[in-house]
Amino acid sequence: MIYSMTGYGKSVLQLPTKKITIELKSLNSKNLDLNARMPSIYREKELDLRKLMAKQLERGKVDFSIYVETTADDTSTQINAPVVKQYMQQLKAVYNDGNDIELLKMAVRFPDALNTVREEIDHTEWAQIETEIHTALNSLKDYRLNEGKVLEQDFNDRVKNIADLLEQVITMDPERVEGVKERLRKGVDDLKEKYDENRFEQELVYYIEKFDITEEKVRLNNHLNYFIESINSTDSNGKKLGFIAQEIGREVNTIGSKSNYAPMQQLVVQMKDELEKIKEQLLNVL
Numbered sequence: 001m002i003y004s005m006t007g008y009g010k011s012v013l014q015l016p017t018k019k020i021t022i023e024l025k026s027l028n029s030k031n032l033d034l035n036a037r038m039p040s041i042y043r044e045k046e047l048d049l050r051k052l053m054a055k056q057l058e059r060g061k062v063d064f065s066i067y068v069e070t071t072a073d074d075t076s077t078q079i080n081a082p083v084v085k086q087y088m089q090q091l092k093a094v095y096n097d098g099n100d101i102e103l104l105k106m107a108v109r110f111p112d113a114l115n116t117v118r119e120e121i122d123h124t125e126w127a128q129i130e131t132e133i134h135t136a137l138n139s140l141k142d143y144r145l146n147e148g149k150v151l152e153q154d155f156n157d158r159v160k161n162i163a164d165l166l167e168q169v170i171t172m173d174p175e176r177v178e179g180v181k182e183r184l185r186k187g188v189d190d191l192k193e194k195y196d197e198n199r200f201e202q203e204l205v206y207y208i209e210k211f212d213i214t215e216e217k218v219r220l221n222n223h224l225n226y227f228i229e230s231i232n233s234t235d236s237n238g239k240k241l242g243f244i245a246q247e248i249g250r251e252v253n254t255i256g257s258k259s260n261y262a263p264m265q266q267l268v269v270q271m272k273d274e275l276e277k278i279k280e281q282l283l284n285v286l
Contacts (some may be wrong), residue, residue, distance in 0.1 A: 002155075003236040003286040004147030005029065005060040009140030011132040019069040020129060022136045026144070028284045029061040038066040041121060042129075049133070056137050059238075059286055066129070083112050144286065151281055152231055155241075158274045162248070163224050165267050165274075169255065170217055176261040180211065211258050220251035238285030245279050 005028040013020040034053050036046055053062060087107035088100070095103070107113060227244045230237065252275060256268035 001145075001234060001236060002148040002152050002231055002238070002241075003141070003144040004151055004284050005144065005238075005286050006147050006284055007060075007140040007143035009136040009138070009143065011135040011139065013128055013132045015125065015128070017070065020132070021065075021067040021069075022129070022132050023063075023065045023067070024136050024140045025063040026057065026060040026140060029059060032057065032059055033061040034064060035062070036064045038064075039068050042066060042126075044121070045126070052133075052137075056141070078114070079108070080113055083110075084108060087113065148236065148285070151285060154281060155231055155278060156228065158278050159224050159227055161274045162252075162271050163221070165271050166217065166220055166224070169213075169264055169267050172261075172264055172267070173213065173217075176259065176264055177211075179261060211260055213255050213258050216251045216254045216258070220248065220255070223248045223251060236286045238282055241285060242279070242282050245275065245282060249275055249279075 005026055007024070007026040009024040011022045013022070032054050034050055036049065038046065049064070053064060084104070084107045087110050088103045091103045091106055223244055227241065227248065230241055230244060249272075252268060252271045256265055256272075259265050259268065
């Protein structure tokens with residue numbers, strides 16, 4: 001089972017005097033990169049929220065937001081009436097022709113015309129918000145799981161394609177070896193020189209051993225099986241899958257460099273193409 005790092009979660013809490021919306025968006029990243037936006041009243045809870053996100057989400061570029069829509073009955077900003085009246089009297093003394101509406105518009109722009117009462121966290125309200133945060137987190141994790149299932153199917157298909165190409169390489173290998181032998185024998189015959197047949201066979205065996213890909217075929221098959229096994233494990237580990245993909249690439253490259261046979265090299269190119277697509281998608285795996 002694998003999880004994608006891409007996800008979205010949202011939850012809305014409707015209270016008598018306000019509407020609170022929690023949003024979570026996640027993209028791929030090597031580590032956890034959390035950007036939190038919330039009203040200042042909740043800032044004291046930010047550290048706890050970061051610990052929660054780190055534990056639940058592990059990795060990814062995460063945007064976490066708390067939006068509060070407040071009704072007029074619950075506004076924390078109030079007009080400082082005595083100060084505003086004093087400003088209006090002073091303005092009237094300077095600008096005698098101004099009406100009260102014009103003076104009021106100017107007065108409310110002056111310092112201390114508005115009072116902002118600093119709110120304290122309502123713990124009962126915060127408990128409700130925490131519940132909605134967990135709901136949004138679960139929604140994002142479900143999104144990640146569904147995206148992971150799509151990635152998992154793609155990985156299975158591409159690993160199978162590489163395995164099928166490997167079978168073609170294995171089938172082709174005896175023909176490749178005979179081709180190499182034939183080219184060497186023809187090259188020696190073209191020299192029109194007498195040579196020791198036994199010595200030639202010894203040198204031929206030595207030369208063929210340098211191009212032997214038996215170990216690479218076995219290791220590549222083992223890496224492919226291990227990749228599928230890791231996908232089906234209970235945890236999601238994109239970094240581990242990335243390391244296995246590197247080992248797959250190492251064996252594919254070695255087969256290509258040793259093949260010395262055009263049809264086999266064409267199969268290797270197809271393997272590399274499938275592997276590159278796997279590596280691109282692995283960047284999104286948790």
